[in-house]
Amino acid sequence: MDESPAYAVIREGMALREQGRPAEARALLEGLLAEVEGGDDAYAKVFLAHSLADVQPRPEDELAWDLRALAFMDELTDELAVERGNPGGRAALLPSLHLNLAVSYRRLGDDDNARRHYDLGHAHLGALADDKYGDSIRHAFATELA
Secondary structure (H helix, E strand, C coil): CCCCCHHHHHHHHHHHHHCCCHHHHHHHHHCCHHHHHCCCCHHHHHHHHHHHHCCCCCHHHHHHHHHHHHHHHHHCCHHHHHHCCCCCHHHHCHHHHHHHHHHHHHHCCCHHHHHHHHHHHHCCHHHCCCCHHHHHHHHHHHHCCC
16 A cells, blocks of 8 residues: 555654644644545554644643544554554554553543553553664653653
8 A cells, every 4th residue: 555645744744843843733734634534544544643642732632632543543454554664563553652641641630541551552562663763662661650
C-alpha cells in the first residue's frame, strides 16, 4: 500500500511543533481531519490524532486527542503497522500512546488513570524496535511516573 500525501503533511506538522510553532502545526493538522478520518487508512488516523494531541495547549484537549487515537487502534492491523515502519506491529504504538495518556491524566489530577495507562504502555515496551525512537520511549518510561 502506498503512503498517502497526508503522511507528509503530518510530518510537516510535527516539524513545526519541534520548531516551537504548535499553533501553526495544529492548524495544518486540523486541515487533514476530514480527509484522513473519512478514509480507510487506520494508521493515518492514529498518527494524525496522536500528533494533534502533541500540539494542544490544554491537557484536556491533549487527552481527548490521544483517547481518539487509542480508539482508532481498533481499526489498525499488525500488517499495516509493520508496513508503516513499526516492526513490532500495533503493539509498538501502544507505549507512546499510553504514556502520553498517563501524563495527561496526571496533569489533570487523575492518578488512578495515569497509573493504569503507564502500566498498559509499559507492558508493551518489548514491542519497540531497538532504535533511536524505541530508546526515547523506554527512556521516557524510566523518567515519567516511574
